[in-house]
Amino acid sequence: MTITQLKYVLAVAEYQNFTVASEHCFVTQPTLSMQIQKLEDQLETKIFNRNKKPIQLTEIGEKIVEQAKIIVDESNRINDIVDQQKGFIGGDFKLGIIPTIMPTLLPIFLKSFIKKYPKINLKIEELTTEEIIKKLSDGHIDVAIAATPLENESIKERVLYYEPFVGFIPSEHRLSNIKELDVENLNIDDILLLEDGHCFKENVINLCSTLGSKNQNFQLQSGSFDTLIKLSKEGLGMTLLPYLQTLDLNDNDKKYLKEFKKPAPAREVSLIYHKSHLKIHLIDALKDSIDGLIRGVIAFNNVKIISPLQKKGA
Template structure:
């Protein structure tokens, strides 16, 4: 059997559909089906149960797919070894970034990185944390930038920086006259949140030690910090923002920001990647570039990390 045949097996295992797997593999469906059939005939077993819709893996098929992932990853490592030996940093690199980090961090490092490593073709996608984990595990991302710790068995994390939470408090709120606030000063029932699926939302809920918002009058969830700020200005509550996001606010809005007392509740932002450590030379180049630009922007040391993991 060949590496290409194993890649076809992995595609069908992921998409559970021969036609879609062929499309994603850039081959015709008959070609893909024939190659998988050759693997099954060579091994004398069935990897897929074609009688079910969607297609399911057989018991032995699960074991074969797990081994195929390992083989395909190790085959990819050969090119990594050669590239590193030659000192070559280039090629396609697929990077995922969570929505609450992308708008602030990406403009800070992208120009520097592309100038320093012009042979790297970055393919960047804005994805939520669960999508990132799934794509890293399926081999569809080389690395990602997300809030950590994630405690994922197959994923490694390198911390990039710690980013404090900052409260946005409208003028008519009782916390407005305080220079700094405590977590206990927050009223969980009035905090305006990002919609479900954002890890920043989960971190805020964890910070307030609640599993769901309990506002009895209304429940507003948005995918935009800008919307939450406008709602707070209308007297509908308060909200929490990541520190880097506050740097771009207008001066009149910055006057409504209230920092927490030390240790400041913060999120940990990390570069994450599969434990197979493919393309580590590019991952290290990315880490080094981000570290160079972020060092002067986020200098907080006395912080308390708030987990992004949802409470069960």
């Protein structure tokens, strides 16, 4: 039994197709087929049921894949251990970031990070929280930045900062004259929200205690705060922005911003990674980098954390 064979098994289990799996393993399909057959021979059991389309794991196969994941993970970690022991900070490092954090946070730390760690080959992907959780557990990304807490057992979280919500309230809006926003004033029905899939939308919904059923005479599907701001200025309602987003506004738009009364509602933004601690030293480096820079931009104190999780039931 070799680690290579186990990797092949994992690839087939993942892509449910020998040919596709072989491409991802950078070998030809016969090579992969043969190796899997050899492993099956040696274990004297079938791992895959090739009769079903798409291909399926046998009952024993399920268990073998589970165990193979452990072995492959643990063997990947050997390189990490050597690197860490040598004090070497480098190698491939795949980072996922949710869309509502990506454009504002990335400019703050990216340049400094790649300069400080030139040997890290950083690959950044914009992903939803849901995609992140999946890709973290199958090892397609090493770490991610998302709104927390996620309450997921297999994922570790390390808080980077708390980002307050800021109101964007057009001039004719009923709240435009008050001095400070209060959660009590909010009405979910006149707040413009991002499209489904963004956890920031869930944050806002959780913030508004009234579970009012979004009773608007229009449906909005936008993935960008820019659109929300434009629509808001057209008089279609107020909206809420994450603090970092407000720093990019032009001076005119900034006039419409209204802060919350302390403690301001905020989302928790964290580095999250798989509990197996793969590449933990790179994660440490990333956290240090962001920590050092974010302090100059955002205050940490006197906030009230709003969960990004979808409320169940209701």
